Amino acid sequence: MPPPRWGGAPLWYARSMAKTIVQKIWDQHVVSQDEGAPAILAIDLHLIHEVTSPQAFTGLRTRGLKVRRPDKTVATADHSIPTTPRNLPIADEMAATQVKQLETNCNEFGIPLHGWESPNQGIVHVIGPELGLTQPGATIVCGDSHTATHGAFGALAFGIGTSEVEMVLATQCLLQRTPKTYLVRVDGKLQKGVSAKDIILALIARIGVGGGTGHVFEYAGEAIRALSMEERMTICNMSIEGGARAGLVAPDETTFAYLKGRPHAPQGAAWDEAVARWKQLPSDPGATYDKEIVIDANTLEPMVTYGTNPGMGLPISGSVPDPATESDPASARALTRALEYMDLTAGQSILNQPVNTVFIGSCTNGRISDLRIAAAVLKGKHVASGVRVMVVPGSADVKRQAEREGLDTIFRDAGADWREAGCSMCIAMNGDQLAPGEYAISTSNRNFEGRQGKGGRTFLASPLTAAATALSGRITDPRTLA
Amino acid sequence: MAAPKVERFSSALIPLPAENVDTDQIVPARYLKVVVKSGLADALFHDWRFNEDGTKKTPPFVLDDPRYAGRGILVAGDNFGTGSSREHAPWALDAFGIKAVISTSFADIFKNNALKNGILPISVDATVHSQLMDVARSGDAAQVSVDLASAALTTPGGAVVKFAIDPFAQKMLLGGLDELDFVRSKEADIEAHERAHPGTVNTKAPQAAK
Numbered sequence A: 001m002p003p004p005r006w007g008g009a010p011l012w013y014a015r016s017m018a019k020t021i022v023q024k025i026w027d028q029h030v031v032s033q034d035e036g037a038p039a040i041l042a043i044d045l046h047l048i049h050e051v052t053s054p055q056a057f058t059g060l061r062t063r064g065l066k067v068r069r070p071d072k073t074v075a076t077a078d079h080s081i082p083t084t085p086r087n088l089p090i091a092d093e094m095a096a097t098q099v100k101q102l103e104t105n106c107n108e109f110g111i112p113l114h115g116w117e118s119p120n121q122g123i124v125h126v127i128g129p130e131l132g133l134t135q136p137g138a139t140i141v142c143g144d145s146h147t148a149t150h151g152a153f154g155a156l157a158f159g160i161g162t163s164e165v166e167m168v169l170a171t172q173c174l175l176q177r178t179p180k181t182y183l184v185r186v187d188g189k190l191q192k193g194v195s196a197k198d199i200i201l202a203l204i205a206r207i208g209v210g211g212g213t214g215h216v217f218e219y220a221g222e223a224i225r226a227l228s229m230e231e232r233m234t235i236c237n238m239s240i241e242g243g244a245r246a247g248l249v250a251p252d253e254t255t256f257a258y259l260k261g262r263p264h265a266p267q268g269a270a271w272d273e274a275v276a277r278w279k280q281l282p283s284d285p286g287a288t289y290d291k292e293i294v295i296d297a298n299t300l301e302p303m304v305t306y307g308t309n310p311g312m313g314l315p316i317s318g319s320v321p322d323p324a325t326e327s328d329p330a331s332a333r334a335l336t337r338a339l340e341y342m343d344l345t346a347g348q349s350i351l352n353q354p355v356n357t358v359f360i361g362s363c364t365n366g367r368i369s370d371l372r373i374a375a376a377v378l379k380g381k382h383v384a385s386g387v388r389v390m391v392v393p394g395s396a397d398v399k400r401q402a403e404r405e406g407l408d409t410i411f412r413d414a415g416a417d418w419r420e421a422g423c424s425m426c427i428a429m430n431g432d433q434l435a436p437g438e439y440a441i442s443t444s445n446r447n448f449e450g451r452q453g454k455g456g457r458t459f460l461a462s463p464l465t466a467a468a469t470a471l472s473g474r475i476t477d478p479r480t481l482a
Numbered sequence B: 001m002a003a004p005k006v007e008r009f010s011s012a013l014i015p016l017p018a019e020n021v022d023t024d025q026i027v028p029a030r031y032l033k034v035v036v037k038s039g040l041a042d043a044l045f046h047d048w049r050f051n052e053d054g055t056k057k058t059p060p061f062v063l064d065d066p067r068y069a070g071r072g073i074l075v076a077g078d079n080f081g082t083g084s085s086r087e088h089a090p091w092a093l094d095a096f097g098i099k100a101v102i103s104t105s106f107a108d109i110f111k112n113n114a115l116k117n118g119i120l121p122i123s124v125d126a127t128v129h130s131q132l133m134d135v136a137r138s139g140d141a142a143q144v145s146v147d148l149a150s151a152a153l154t155t156p157g158g159a160v161v162k163f164a165i166d167p168f169a170q171k172m173l174l175g176g177l178d179e180l181d182f183v184r185s186k187e188a189d190i191e192a193h194e195r196a197h198p199g200t201v202n203t204k205a206p207q208a209a210k
């Protein structure tokens, strides 16, 4: 029976025979649902970090409640910690207090913590997959909008607010309305120099930052199947930039191969059973979606943003749009303001635009494959003079692996700064930031005003484009590299 | 735990004619280093309101414009609250005295967070929105009244406009009821589901030999 839903039941409930992966995961996790109320949804994994959790723990204490399932909860410190050597104390007093508070809360409530000095520390969306905690078919939440990253494994993963963090801590459940589904089919093959980041930036440029509101993206098609897990994470990560709280890719052999043998993945007979179950997850043939879009990977170029939201992106050979040609007055106003903030001129080409800083890192593109790509570009060369290049691994594990491969030496020799793991200049809470007016090309996910430092200006791009830009100090098409 | 209770209120309007207002503008990230919910009134739209030296901008941002002082309903452009999940955004709006935001649409997480803090995200169609935006921009002190029980607002012209609101959130706010209490009252269902679905995620015990 279709559950009552605010604004009408999603289409997939009306045709209940063929199910999408979202519907399958949903159905397996509904604990109960009262008439007119949202479903109570069971949560398999709750990720915690220092910034969005302290008030939730205070709420638990006020109510005299425990954490219901510490064994399904895991914490790390990533947002406000410095990326300077770990033997130095946290200089920022407020950040230090916040990290200390996280430790206190985890100790008191029995939650495993990969704290800022732990060998497993890292950005919450990097360590979940690394540790094998992110598993297909699971419901995963975190007080963080980029939780969608975990959808790469065929999990239903989404960001929640702090009140919801408190609810999940207390009950391991969440009140949720059934989401609508949005099929994003990416056909064809990516050309050389074009990457997963360019697929997602192209999608958001097409549908806008509110295009997926109320929906869960399912990324499918030949070009998605061909991607590695890390590339799929890059795409799912930015679902929220397209307005969707979650985005996922059905699990396949690539998924299982990545997961097998990771510390928290099932093993032995349990592994075989799990894989058999996970193989049932992909959407059934004939399953219907509330919305669909098709993107042709063959025609995609490297993408770069020019404005102050991630939807303001263009192919790297393109030119900055003109507010005068915008038919909608509100969009024209927004574009005018964005160009003012970015100090760009309508009609100018984005290529060759000078940058002061290059940031390679974040939960979008701070994984080992991203660093390998950047290192391959920088190897034996030097970054342009006067350009600051910061390379920040997504986790302590990524950092160790990079160092085993000698990538740190390549970066340092090229004149780049090699840092400790964390969110760093993606959110600029920890002192890693742009000065007012500075331009950065960044592999992160948000180019909002001041996101990378008050008054700073951000161009979002892939690690390949960012590294190519580091060499010239100007936005450079990576396809022109020798 | 006291849950916010909302029934009806009225206020003149504050115009914020920008689309896709993101939570990094509503509360810049450097104000997220707090461990409490209170004290965020000055963080609200900080970088649009204050100069580098902490003085207010001239001309002032709408929130600091004496013409709009004391008003509690913000009229903003489409897709308000896009971006991060920070609940600091509604905490800051609340601290400043904002009771409702009127727009043509809201980002999902912001909408949830706002409702949990008793701030109404009111979606209206483009025609009503542009009328209200015009009223707000004119500085007119005419009141808009909002009645949650009937999910309707009354415009300064006297027109009654219905708005969509999740009926569950509506019930919770009208009764000052607590969502966590509601979920906890389903303990038997939760236990039964847990028994039937043990799952393979265990954050405490690594399962594979490394």
Ligand code: SF4
Pocket: A078, A079, A123, A124, A125, A144, A146, A362, A363, A364, A422, A423, A426, A427, A444, A445
């Ligand atoms: S890297 Fe950036 S987007 Fe990712 S979790 Fe950290 S702050 Fe958020």
